[in-house]
Amino acid sequence: MRHDHLITSKQLSRADIETVLDRAAEIDADPEAVAGKYAGTLLGLLFFEPSTRTKMSFETAMKRLGGDVVDMGSIESSSVKKGETLADTVRVIEGYADALVLRHPRQGAPKMASEYVDVPLVNAGDGAGHHPTQTLLDLYTIRENAGLDDLTIGIMGDLKYGRTVHSLAYALTNFDAQQHFVSPESLQLPREVVYDLHQEGATVREHDDLDDVLSTLDVLYVTRIQRERFPDEDEYQKVAGQYQIDLETLEAASDDLTVMHPLPRVDEIAPDVDETDSASYFEQAHNGVPVRMALLDLLLGDSA
Amino acid sequence: MSDSNANDHKLRVSKIRDGTVIDHIRGGQALNVLAILGIDGSRGEEVSVGMNVPSDRLARKDIVKVEGRELSQDEVDVLSLIAPDATINIVRDYEVEAKHRVERPDVVEGVLECPNADCITATDEPVTSRFEVLEDGVRCDYCGTIVRENIADLIRE
Numbered sequence: 001m002r003h004d005h006l007i008t009s010k011q012l013s014r015a016d017i018e019t020v021l022d023r024a025a026e027i028d029a030d031p032e033a034v035a036g037k038y039a040g041t042l043l044g045l046l047f048f049e050p051s052t053r054t055k056m057s058f059e060t061a062m063k064r065l066g067g068d069v070v071d072m073g074s075i076e077s078s079s080v081k082k083g084e085t086l087a088d089t090v091r092v093i094e095g096y097a098d099a100l101v102l103r104h105p106r107q108g109a110p111k112m113a114s115e116y117v118d119v120p121l122v123n124a125g126d127g128a129g130h131h132p133t134q135t136l137l138d139l140y141t142i143r144e145n146a147g148l149d150d151l152t153i154g155i156m157g158d159l160k161y162g163r164t165v166h167s168l169a170y171a172l173t174n175f176d177a178q179q180h181f182v183s184p185e186s187l188q189l190p191r192e193v194v195y196d197l198h199q200e201g202a203t204v205r206e207h208d209d210l211d212d213v214l215s216t217l218d219v220l221y222v223t224r225i226q227r228e229r230f231p232d233e234d235e236y237q238k239v240a241g242q243y244q245i246d247l248e249t250l251e252a253a254s255d256d257l258t259v260m261h262p263l264p265r266v267d268e269i270a271p272d273v274d275e276t277d278s279a280s281y282f283e284q285a286h287n288g289v290p291v292r293m294a295l296l297d298l299l300l301g302d303s304a
Numbered sequence: 305m306s307d308s309n310a311n312d313h314k315l316r317v318s319k320i321r322d323g324t325v326i327d328h329i330r331g332g333q334a335l336n337v338l339a340i341l342g343i344d345g346s347r348g349e350e351v352s353v354g355m356n357v358p359s360d361r362l363a364r365k366d367i368v369k370v371e372g373r374e375l376s377q378d379e380v381d382v383l384s385l386i387a388p389d390a391t392i393n394i395v396r397d398y399e400v401e402a403k404h405r406v407e408r409p410d411v412v413e414g415v416l417e418c419p420n421a422d423c424i425t426a427t428d429e430p431v432t433s434r435f436e437v438l439e440d441g442v443r444c445d446y447c448g449t450i451v452r453e454n455i456a457d458l459i460r461e
Contacts (some may be wrong), residue, residue, distance in 0.1 A: 085429050108424040108446025112431045127422050129447060192448045 005114040005121045006295065008130040009167040010196065014174035021140050023294035024287070034293065036066035038300060044097030045071040046089065047124070048080070048104045053263060054124050054134070057288035058101050065293055070096050087116050094119045099300055102126075120299040128161045128190075134262055135167040137291040138221070141284040145258040146218040149176040154213050156182040157223030157243055157268060159189045164262045165223055166193050173200035180205045180213045184239045187229065210243070211252065219258045220245070222268050246270035250278060260284050318352060323371040325393040325400075326383070331356045333386050334366035336456035340382050343370060362389060381409045382416070385442065386456050408437050416442065416458040423447035433460075 006012075027034055043062040047055055059069050072078050072093065080089060086109060094100060094117040102110050103124040110123035110130075125131045142148055153172065159165050159181055169189070172179055179197075181189055181204065188206055189197075197204050207213055214220070225243055230236035244267060250257065261269055261281040273279050329337055334353050343349055350371035359365035374394055375383070383390060384406035394402040414432045418425045424446050425433045434445040441452035451458060 086424075087430050104424075105422070106424040106427065107420065107422050107448070108444070111446050112424045112429060115431075126424075127447075192443075192450050195450060196448075 004299075005110075005123075006132050006299070007111050007114060007121075007123045009132040009135045009171040010130075012132070012171060012174075017136070017139060017171060017174060020136050020291065020294050020298060021143055023297060024136075024140055024290040027293050027297070028287075028290040031064060031290070031293075034065055034297060037297070038062070038065040038067035041065075041067035041099075041300060042097045043067060043069045043296070044093045044100040045069050046093060046100060046102045046104075047072070048075055048086075048102075048109075049125070051103055051124065053285055053288060054103065054131075055101075057285075058124065058133075058292055060289050061292035061296055064289065065296060067098075067296075086113055090117050090121070099296065122295070122299070125163055127163070128166075129163055130167045131163040132167050132171075133288075133292060133295060134164045135171045136295065137284065137287045138164070138168050138260065138262070139171060140287050140291050141260060141280055142219055142258070144283075144287075145280055146256075148172075151175065151177040151218055152180070152216050153177055153219040153221060154180045154182055154210065154217045155221045155223070156210060158187045158225045158229065159183045159223075160187045161226070161229065162223045165189070165221075168221065169193060169202075170196055170200070173197060173202045178203075178205070180207060180217070182207045182210050182213065183243070184208060184225075186239075187225065210245075210249070214249070214252050215254065217253065217257055219260060220253070222259065222261045222265075224261075224264070224266055224268055240268075244268050244270070245273060247272045247276070250276065253278070318369075319398060320350070320352075320369050320371045320395055321398055322396050323350075323369065323373050323394075324375055325395060326368045326370075326375075326387070327365070327391045327393065328359065328361055328389045329366040329368065329387040330362060330389065331364035331366055333456075334368050336386050337366070337368050337383060337390075339456060340386070340459055341370070341373070341375070341379055343373075349373065378412075378415060380404070380406055381412050382459065384408045385412070385437065411436055411445070412442065415460060416455070417460050418444040418447060418449055419451060419458060420444065420447050420449040423449065 062069050090113045099120040101122045101124050102113055105127050107127040107129035109126050114121045123130055123132055155165055194204050225240045227236050257278045258280045259278045263285055334355050352369040354367040356364040390406050392404045393400045413434045416433055416435050425431050435442040436445055441450055443450045
């Protein structure tokens, strides 16, 4: 890849995406081939927000490549608590590590941080902005299960604040994919994302009812609707209930449907779906490791 | 008598000796133009403002004349966002020395503030705001927020 940093999925061309996914498939098939390749290489983890999957899978990926991580830890125990700016923090930690992974509650924080460092910096989620490494593992999972071209995908739930949704929708414009966006009106895609999709020539199909499109879908990507987005509990229960799926919902879907979720889930997908062939969300989470190994290999390999 | 009346009618805004005349501002935007230039009269500048004056090119235009002040490129850039049809006349010794049409830049830096409270530029970080200029608005380079209306409200204090 020709990029030093990975900040948003917008910077990725189809060729870039395929390079990462192909490398991930090679690693997935033969992880031993890269074990030890990055012995002595350190990845700096800067998580200004809680994370389980993203942080642990980056750590796993780096260690499986033979390298190690240095972790800033929680912000309560760091110099950030003393009022240090992000610009200072990343400049200090780039002296300790060969690449940085940053999650931050502020939109645009990784972009700003990348302007201060010379080592590769990867955005691991910035507020309601972007989450490009989640997108890469989502694309990998879609490619494995349904293929990325001639694809019909429904993306459902909180499309307004869901950064995984924004990154994925944009990346899919590189492929022959029909995208359907299913959400309550109050949680539709932000107009900035719609603008970007239109700029790429994509058609934005918005629905408030999954039944409108379910039977046509190859992939259903479910996201969590958060309680705090609603003024009161009743309103939340009423709305969220319409965007939950269970075995009964899936009766109207194709037998080949792939159901995905970036996790964590609360009650958007009933546990009885887990046992079906459609359920792909745990596989999706596991794919975070080979995909992040591939990404680190490409970023560190180029910068070495 | 009738001549002098006609002159009175035309010369709503007096001539300036040295400074800038910004003409063909969209009707109603003159005060925003002054805000961009940071002119509020408190420093004793000699300023004349005409608002909603009949115009051949625009149905109604505003015009601003500032004595003793020439505009910087940054100021012209931002001006172009709210007054895209404006012409800028630099006046020296009562003569128009140079006449410029404003040109919309691709990017404006350090002049506007992002309205998104969650944007990294809305913090104490050492970061200069940067907006991409779209056909019909501006877009924060950091968080992607698009602003199409009331761009003048984003001008940094």
